[in-house]
Amino acid sequence: MANLKSIKRKIASVKNTRQITKAMKMVAGAKLKKAQLAMNEFKPYAAAYEQVVVNMTNNILLRNSSFFQIREKINNVGFIVITSDRGLCGAFNVNIFKEVLDNIKKRNLENNNTNLYIAGKKGADFFKRHGYQINFNSGTAVKKEESSIAEELSKIVTEDFINGKIDELHIISSRYFSPINQKPDCKKIFPFEKTRENVNAEDYVIEPDSNDEEVLSKIFNDYIKVEIDIRLFESNAGEQASRMNAMDNATRNAGKLINKLTLSYNKARQTAVTLEILDLVNGANALK
Amino acid sequence: MPLKLKVVNTKKILIESNDVDYCEIPAKCGIEGILPGHINFISFLNEGKIKYKTKDEHNEIDAKEGFVEFSDNTISILLKG
Numbered sequence: 001m002a003n004l005k006s007i008k009r010k011i012a013s014v015k016n017t018r019q020i021t022k023a024m025k026m027v028a029g030a031k032l033k034k035a036q037l038a039m040n041e042f043k044p045y046a047a048a049y050e051q052v053v054v055n056m057t058n059n060i061l062l063r064n065s066s067f068f069q070i071r072e073k074i075n076n077v078g079f080i081v082i083t084s085d086r087g088l089c090g091a092f093n094v095n096i097f098k099e100v101l102d103n104i105k106k107r108n109l110e111n112n113n114t115n116l117y118i119a120g121k122k123g124a125d126f127f128k129r130h131g132y133q134i135n136f137n138s139g140t141a142v143k144k145e146e147s148s149i150a151e152e153l154s155k156i157v158t159e160d161f162i163n164g165k166i167d168e169l170h171i172i173s174s175r176y177f178s179p180i181n182q183k184p185d186c187k188k189i190f191p192f193e194k195t196r197e198n199v200n201a202e203d204y205v206i207e208p209d210s211n212d213e214e215v216l217s218k219i220f221n222d223y224i225k226v227e228i229d230i231r232l233f234e235s236n237a238g239e240q241a242s243r244m245n246a247m248d249n250a251t252r253n254a255g256k257l258i259n260k261l262t263l264s265y266n267k268a269r270q271t272a273v274t275l276e277i278l279d280l281v282n283g284a285n286a287l288k
Numbered sequence: 289m290p291l292k293l294k295v296v297n298t299k300k301i302l303i304e305s306n307d308v309d310y311c312e313i314p315a316k317c318g319i320e321g322i323l324p325g326h327i328n329f330i331s332f333l334n335e336g337k338i339k340y341k342t343k344d345e346h347n348e349i350d351a352k353e354g355f356v357e358f359s360d361n362t363i364s365i366l367l368k369g
Binding site for chain 1: 294296297298299300301313315316326327329330331332355357359360364366
């Protein structure tokens, strides 16, 4: 039987832990609300932008643009990976790593043919540890300046694709469906692909017409930025939701552990009391 | 067939209407009027007012920066900020 004092100490420590996880759950809940709001505000814009780009990619005559260049041999593949900065959020990051590794495996890529563009500290740490080539690492700033990261990232990936450093670009991040449902997802970005056969084969008039290449490349560049932005928002909301669930579980488990420990503490105390009484009775009997 | 008009900025949907008869946009190369059956076009916007007419109302909103895409009788206007 473990001694009373050590059980008592254990209970106190588990109680402390429970308090911390409870607080973390509350904090994550508050942050989730904020993140959800930001995400929902941005969603219609991103959806409208995507629709516009789909319309444009389905138009034959725009296909001379370098964004549509399908390379004959795909050697180098780029992945934008969006993870969180902090841990303690359940399987959130692990699921993303798994998706990335699966994608690398599926394409039989060597380490030096894989180009990673990473947003989020956890992702950077993981892939550095596993010896992958990291072309861009946003560091820790995901939370504060979402837009600037998207801007930087989109510029770099577009340059790398046009210069031929990468032949394909995918973005892997966690999509947010509900507070209890987030799934990692991989989407191809470069080269742009048409999604349906041409319905309106009419060409676009591009204004100002003197430099339509510039107009298009600005629109497409912005599209990449918007696409990264919405994913950063979704990833942030997903991270908070995931952390909230993880901390909820932890709080519940701590409660269970406290119950168990309290039971064994009471048992131990009872035994001690019984032994003491026995001692007293024996002592009294001896004196008779 | 009436036009579909959708105006969004990065915060919310500003206008979403399925029966617009006429729309006027402050495009980069001058104000552009759009009626159903207009040729597909893409253009950046200047600062100005987007005016549109539904069955019996005239409306307008301010536009600052962004671009417009027109195809399939659908006007998509994406504003910045």
